[in-house]
Amino acid sequence: MDSITIKLNPHYELLAELSEVPDKIQQVIEYPLDHQIKTYQSQKSFDLVLNTFPTGTGKTKAALLHLLDNPQANTLLIAPTNELIRQHKRDVEEFVKIATLPHIVCEVNAKLLHNIDPENRLYRQGERFYRLMTNPMEFAEQLGIPEKQRSSRCPIILITNPDLFYYSLYSCYHNLDKRNVFEAIFADFEYIIIDEFHYYNAKQLANFLFFIALSLELGYFQNVNRKMCLLSATPDAEVYNYLERLASQGLRWKAIKPEFVDSSYSRAVKTLTPVKLTFAACMDLDEYLKKSAFEVKSKVRNSLDGALISNCLIDINRAVSHLKAAGLTANEDFGRITGAVSRQEREISAKKPLILATPTVDIGYNFVKQAKTRQNLDFVFFTARYADEFWQRLGRVGRVLGKVEQDLESEAVALVSSEVLEKICTYGNDFLMSISRDKLKRIFDESSAFIQKPFLCEYISSYAILESFRPLYELRKQMRHPERIEEAFEQVRLLFAPGSKKRYQHYVYSLCRFNSLQKASVKDIYGDCLIREFLNTASFWTTGNENNPEVEKSFPDFKKKLQAKNIKCLEIIQNYVSEEYYALSSLFSFRDSFKSLTCAVYDPSKIFTDHEDIAYYDLFHLLKYYDLHWYSSYQDFMSVYCESEKIQAADLYCRVNRHKSKKDNLVVSFSLESTFEPEFFTRRYCDKPIAIKGFKLLVSRIDGSPFPLSPQLTEAIKDNYITCLLFPEQGAAEGEIREHTKDMQISYPSVSVTFPDSKQRNYKALLGINAYLVGARIQKYLYALEKKTEFWSSNPGFQADTARTCF
Template structure:
C-alpha cells in the first residue's frame, strides 16, 4: 500500500453573517450573474448556498433538479426545513414518476403533472402539504429529477398536454438549481446547456432568471460552451477566494486523513479488516457493482458476522431500509451513495463516517468517494482522523507517486488527477446526433410561434450550432425535415399495428415515406439513377399500391428500425436493453429487511441462482407470500410481467450473449451492419454457464426471449479483429458501456462479433469518425 497523510480542511465564515463565506459569495454573485457555479467540496453546505437566493427573493418560483430519487427525498426534506426556519411562503413539492402515478390513477400523467405545477394545493393530502394555510397565491419550490424536466422540455408527454408542459417548464421558474452537475454525461449536459441558451435568447436572463449549478469543477468543455453562447457566469471555488478573506474566521469541515492506495481487491481488504469480527469505527464500503456488494455481505455473514451489524445501500434497497442502514457500523454500498448522500448518525459527536473503503477507476470517482469520510462541519468532536482505502488497478497503482510528508487537500486532488484518468464525457455526440436531439424542442417552439416571430427560433438554432458544433453544416430546415419524417413514421406504424386492415394501411402510406424507404433500403448499383423523389411519377395509383404491398415486410422493418434509432435519443438517460422483474429475495441476498423489490432481469440472470414465474399468482404461491395493495403500488406490479425468486449468488456469472440469423453472405452482413448503428429485431437471447463439464447453454423462459426477439434494438457491431476491438475498448474505457457478444449464423458458416446496444451505440458511433473510401469501403478512425 502507498500511504498519504492529508491535512484537514476549513471553510471561512462570512463576516457579520451566520453563513459561510462561499454561501454568501454564491448569493452575491447571483445578484450580478445569470449563472453561478458553486464548486466547493462535498459536505461544504452547497445546498444552503443555493437556497439563500430564495430567502432574499421570497416570491420566486424555483425548480430544484437532482439526479436521483434518493436525493429528491433528502433535498425536499432539507428545503422544507429551510423554508420553515426562515418563515418563507413557499410550498415545497417533490415530484417523481411514482408521485404522478399516485395522484390520479388512470388519469393522463401529463395533465396531472401540469395541474401539480400550476397549483399543488389541490393535492394537499397526497403531497403532504396539509399544514399550509391558503391565503392567496404562493410561490413554489419543485424538487424534481431531470427525467421529468426533460420530458416537459422536449414535449414528450401526450399530444393534449405536451404544449402546456413545455410552456410551464420554460416560463414559470425564474430560479433554477441543478445539483451534482458533474454527474451528467455529454448528452445530458447538452440539454441543460441548451436550456441556458434558450433562456438567454428569449431574454429570460435579462428579466431576472437565475441558475445556480452545484458541482465539482466544471469541465473545460462546459466553460467553452458557455463562453461561445455569451452566457454570463461565475465560478465560486476555494481556489479563487478574495485575498481579503484570508483573515476571516474559519470552521473546520474535513478532518485529517490517512489515504491508503492499494492494488488489492475490495473483497480482500474487507475480509482482512473484519477477520476478527470487530466493529470499532463507522465504515462505508463502496463498490462499482451491486453483485460485489452482495457477495461481500454473504462472505462476511458466512464468516460469523451478525447481519444486524451490516447495512446495505444499493439501488435495490427501498428508502426506509436505507435510512436504517445508515445506523449500522458497517455500510456496504454501490455508487448510489456517490451523489450527495448524507450518512446522518444520530447523536454522534464526531465524524459520521470514520473510514471509506472503495474502488475507483477515474479521478472523479475517487475524489467523490474520498469526500464521504471525515465530514465534521458543525460536529462537537473534530479531532479524530479519518481513513480511506482506495482500491485501484495495477497500472493506476504504479502511477501514484510515493507519499512525501503531509499534503493539503488541494495537493491530494492534484495527486489523484495525475495518477488516475478523467471521466470521458463522450463530447462528439453533442456535435452530431446531439444537434438533432436539441432540434426537437426547437421545432415544437417554432410550430407554436407566430409567423413573424419564427425567425427567432432559426436564430437560436444557428446559435446552438455555433456553440456545440461550429463545423457542422446542418440546417434547421434539414433537421426539421428529419423530425417530420420521424413523426410521420411513428403515425404510420401506430396505425399499422392497430389496424385489422394492414394491407390498406400499407397501400395508403405517404409516397414520400415509401420513396425514403426505397432509397435507403432497397437500392442496388443498377437502380441508383432510377431511385429519386420522382420515381413514382410514371406509375398509376394502382401500380404504386402494388409496389407498396410487394415491399410490405421490408418496409415495416426499415421504418421500425429508423423509429427505434431516433427514439433512443429522446430519453434523458438514454435507452438500453432492460426489463424489470418483481423479485422475492428468499434468503436476503440483497437487503437485510425487505425481500420484495423490482430489478433488471439482466443483472439477476447473470449473477444469481433464480427461478422464473409466469404470473403474480404462481410467484406468490411459490414464495408463500401475499402482496399487499401497498406493495403492488410502490413496485408498479401492474406494469410487470416477469416474476423471479432469488435463491443464491452465483460464484461464476452466466455469460449473456445474442444470436442472429442472417440470410446472406458474411460480407453482406458486414457491409450492412458493422462499424455503424442499425436497429434490428429477431435477436435471440441466450446464456452460457461454465461448469466442471464445460460450457453449457442456459435456457431462458420463452416470454423473455420472445420479448427481445420482437423488439427493435439499436446495436453498434464490431468485428473482433484485434485492431478494431482495441479502438472501441479505448473509446469506452472508464464508461458504463459494455460489450456483448453476437453470434451471427450465415447459410453455411457463423461468426462472433461484439456489440454495443441502446443509446450507447449511438454515443460510441459519434465518437468514431469514419472516413469511407467508396472503392475499398473500409473504416478509418481519427483520434
C-alpha cells in the same frame, strides 16, 4: 508494493466575515461559509453561478439564499436521483420554515404523478404535471400542503428529477399537453437550481445547456431576471468551455471555486478531520474483504461508523457474505443502500453502524448519524477508477463542520488499480510527512494517476443538435415570428458545434423525417418522401450503389401496391420504418433506451436484501452472477410467495439461491436469425445506430461452453426493438471502436447471426444510447445520418407531401 499509507491534514474552509453578513442570512445559517455568501452576492450581478465547493460544505443552502431577496420566485430544483430529491425536500422545507418564506415545497416524480390521481381522472401524465405546476393546490391533500397555505396562492419550489424536466422541455408528452407543459417548465420558473451537475453524461448535459441557451436567446435572463445556480463538486473541464461559449453569446456567469485555507487564518473553520489514507492495489471490494472483514468487524465493535462503497452490486452482495462470516449481522451491524433495495430498507440501513453502498451514495447523499458529536463516518473503504470518484468518496469520511469533536482521526482505504498505485508511489518522499488534499490533487494531476473520465463531447457536437432541435421545431409552430427560432437554432449550433456546416434546414428535414416515421409506425401512412427513401436505401443494400436511376421508375408501382394493401410490400416497408423509428426514438429519451427486463426476486436467503423478502432487479445482472430458480408465471411465483399485495409488476419471476463464485460467472450474449445474405445484412445493419427486432438471449460459461436457458428466458426480449451499433468481430470498425473506448467502462456483447445458408458470423454490439454516444466518436466509419435526409431536401414533392404536417 501492494499498498501505501499517507496522512492527510485536516481540511479547512473560510467562514464569512460576520460583520458583513445580513441578519436574514444569519437567521437561516448562524455561521455561514464564505462561499455561501459569495454565491448569494454573485447572483445579484450574474445570470448563472457555478458553485464547485466540496460535498458537505453547504452548496444547496448557498443556492437557497437567493430566495431571501426573492420571496415570490417560483423555483425549480433538479436532482439526479429520487433518493436525493427526498433529501432535498426535507432540507428545503426546513430552510423555508426557518426563513419564513411563503413557498410551497413539492417533490415530484413519475410515481407521485400517478398517485395524486389514483382514480385516473386525468388519464394523461402530461396533464397531471401541468396542473400540478400551475396550481398545486388542486392536489393539496395528496401533496401534504399544510392547511394554512391552502387559502392563498403561494410561490412554489418544485423539486424533481431531470427525466420530467427533459420530457417537458423536449415535447415528449401527449400532443394535447406538450405545449402547455413546455410553457410551464420553461417560462414559469424564475430561479433554477441544478444539483450534482457533474453526474450527467454528455447527452444529458446537452439538455441543460440547451435550456440555458434558449433562455438567453429568448431574453429570460435580460427581461425576466431569470437566475440559475449549478452545483457540482467535480465539474468536467468541458463544462467551463461550454459556459464560455455561452458567455460569448451574452451570458453573465461566475464560478465560485475552492481555495486553500490555512489553519492559522482567523476565519478558518475545520470541515474535515485528519485522515489515515491507504491506497491498495485491488479494484475488488470482495477480494479485499476476504482478508479485511475481521478488521471491519473490530472497527464496528469499537463503536466506529463506516461505509463500504463499490461500483458493482455483485461486489457489495459478495462483501456481505464475508461480513456475516466474520460475525457481523444485518440486524445490528450493517445495512445496504443499493438500487436493489426498497426506500424503506434504505432508511433502516442508513441508521446502521456500517453501510454497504453502490454509487447511489455518490450523488449528494448525506450519511446522517443521530446524536454524534464527532464525524458521522469514521472510516470508509471504496473502489475508485476515476479521480472524481476518489474525491467524492473520500469526502464522505471525517466531516466535522458544526460538530463538537473535530480532532479524531478518520480512516480511508482507496482500492485502486496497480497502475494508479505505481504512479502514486513514485512520490513516496512527499508522503514522509502529512500533506494537504490540495497537494494530493496536484500529485494526481502531475502523475496522471487516474485515467480521465470520458466526456463524449463528440455527441454534443453531432446528435445533440438534432435532439435539441425537436423543441425548437415545436416552438416554431407557436410563434408569430418564427424567424426567432432560426436565430435560436444558430445560437445552439454555435454552442454545440461551432464548426458544423449543417444549417437550420437540414434539421427541419431531419425532424420531418422523424415525424413521418412516427406517423407511419402508428397509422401505416407512407408519404412520397418516405417511400423514395426506402426504395433508394433498399437499392443500396442490394447493390452497394447509391442513387440508382432505376429506383424512381419503380416508385409509382410500389406506391400503388401500398395503397392496395399488398401484404409483402407493407411488411417490408413496415419493418424498415420500425427499425428507423425506434433507432431515432432512442435519441429523444433522457435515460438509456435499452432496458433489460425487470425481475421480481424472491430472496429468502437475504442475498440482495437484509430485511425484505422481495427485490427487483435487471435480468442480465441476475443471469451473470446468481444461481436462480425461475418460475413459469406470476401464478407459479405466488404459489410459493403468498403475500400478493407486496408484489409489484415484473417481466419475470425467480428465486435467488446464492451468488456464484467468480469462476462460475456467466457471460450474456445474443443470437439473431437473418433472412438476408451476409453482404445485404452488413449494409443494412452494421456500422450505424439501428434498431433490430428478434434478439434471443444466450448464456455461456467463462470457458465458452453454453449454459442452458429455458425458452421463456431465451426469447424474453425477442419481440423488442433494440437500438444497437453492430460491427463484425474482425474489421476496421472494431479496432476503431476499441481504440476510442478504452477509457470507458463499456461492454460489447457478442451477437451470433445465422444466415439463410445456416452459416454463422459473429458480431459485437453497442446497445442503447451507447450506439450514439460511441458512434459520435467514430463518425467516419458510420453510415452518415444525413444520407437519409437527401430524399427530403431534394424531393420536389416535399412541400406538398410533408410541410403541412411539419409546421
